[in-house]
Amino acid sequence: xxxxxxxxxxxxxxxxxxxxxxxxxxxxxxxxxxxxxxxxxxxxxxxxxxxxxxxxxxxxxxxxxxxxxxxxxxxxxxxxxxxxx
Numbered sequence: 001x002x003x004x005x006x007x008x009x010x011x012x013x014x015x016x017x018x019x020x021x022x023x024x025x026x027x028x029x030x031x032x033x034x035x036x037x038x039x040x041x042x043x044x045x046x047x048x049x050x051x052x053x054x055x056x057x058x059x060x061x062x063x064x065x066x067x068x069x070x071x072x073x074x075x076x077x078x079x080x081x082x083x084x085x
Contacts, residue, residue, distance in 0.1 A: 002084065003015055003017060004016040004077075004080050004081070004084065005080075006073065006076050006077055006080060008046055008054075008056065008064070008066040008068060008073055009046070009048075009067050009068040010046070010047075010048040010050075010067065012046040012066070014046075014056060014058075014064060016077050016080060016081075018058045018059050018060060019056055019057070019058060019059075019077070020057045020058060020059050021057040022054055022055070022056050022057075022070040022073050022074060023054070023055050023070060024053070024055070024070055025052045025053070025054070025055050025065070030055055033055075033057075033063065034055065034063060034065070037061070037062070037063040040061075042060075042062045042063065043062070043063050043065070044062055044063070044064045044065070045065045046065060046066050046067070047065050047067040048067065051067060052067065053066065053068055053069050053070070054066040054067075054068060054073055
């Protein structure tokens with residue numbers, strides 16, 4: 001299994017193999033999840049001071065905040081998968 005890296009904006013890169021879900025930050029359960037992860041010290045803010053538009057949940061219980069839309073990240077993952085096939 002090769003490592004697939006995805007650009008999540010502003011020079012930040014994440015391993016696509018570790019991503020479980022990409023969701024929007026608007027709902028109350030996601031906001032609670034972000035706060036709980038922050039309290040545990042597992043939150044990674046990759047927004048560079050911009051508005052959070054996507055929340056990436058990983059298999060290591062880390063949550064990554066990104067400033068690009070979830071659809072954009074999903075498209076980048078799909079392009080990487082298609083290129084490797």
